[in-house]
Amino acid sequence: MSFIIETTDIDLGDTPIENIFINDFMPMANGTYVKVYLLGYKYAYDRDGTIEVNNKTIAKHLDIPLSDVLNAWDFWESKGIIKKIFIDKDNKFNYKVKFLNLKQLYIKNNYKPINIEEEMATKSYICSVEDLVDANQIPAINEMFNQIDYIMRRQLVPNEKQKVLEWIYNYNMNPDIIVKAFFYGIEKKGKRNINYVGGIVRNWYDQGITNVEALQEHFKETDEKYFRYDQVMKYLGYGNRLPSVGEMKVIDKWFEEYKFTMEIVLRGCENSKKTSNPSINYIDGILTSWYHKGIKTVDEIEEKDRPSEKKDTKYNKADKRPRTTRTKFHNFQQRTSNYTAEQLEEIVRRKREEYYFKTKGESK
Structure with missing residues (x-):
């Protein structure tokens, strides 16, 4: 049962x-x-x-x-x-x-x-040289250090790398959050100092920001410009790649000079995916074109950004022939155009007879 x-x-x-x-x-x-x-x-x-x-x-x-x-x-x-x-x-x-x-x-x-704060106050991880060597074998950690080197415009020294690993462990941070902290501190705040970045990491930790999703919500509320960068790069499929200084200036132009909304910018990003290698410059060409056409909303894109229609032109066989340069002789009208074929044949016959009798007479 x-x-x-x-x-x-x-x-x-x-x-x-x-x-x-x-x-x-x-x-x-x-x-x-x-x-x-x-x-x-x-x-x-x-x-x-x-x-x-x-x-x-x-x-x-x-x-x-x-x-x-x-x-x-x-x-x-x-x-x-x-x-x-x-x-x-x-x-x-x-x-x-x-x-x-x-x-x-x-x-x-x-x-x-x-209670994470109490645990951190009583127990703090100290990264050893052996830990650093082992961590460098992890692809995600190695990629994190490569991105930080690019942002810092120099390579981190070993003791700086050890500090970064301590942040990851002590603050339970993901590597991509650490990269974004370096980018935010250096590119946004102009502080090329690892201790300053460490302060950013601690501040985010105090606010409960330990993953990308929480960071995006934070920037959406507090730093609109950084949120724009993150949204555009993510929409283009660049993952966690950060925009260069030149790319940031171009993105700022879309919002501050062109006054475009995020919806219009993302539509431009969507249009750029039609090419095999979309880039910020390619999108800039699209958005600049829309700006000059006076497009301010998504609804106006279909109306004002239609491809120009070519007028239908009827071609005949004479149109397709190569044209020759006309001279004054083209205005000359041939006399033969006034005779029929039979008349022309009669004239030719008479001319031959005259020539024949003439030459025969001279021979006598």
């Missing part, structure tokens, strides 16, 4: 998430890690044996790389709220994820909600 509950074709159920996770753990992670945790928790809570779920399923559902899913589980394991149960000891990626009950942790292990 068994008991079965019929389920609906559409998922109309509920997934309870503990407030401890929402209040204490969610703020310390980036948005991708939170999505992975919530979706994995939902699959575990459903207990639907007819559906095979693995990390690839989660990656496909969230439309993210598989590596992001694996990194998320590493992160949550380090926070002690999930446990990996390995199926094959020789395969480090073949494991089940067990979600630990946070209330049970609180009761059994004398668990206290994590």
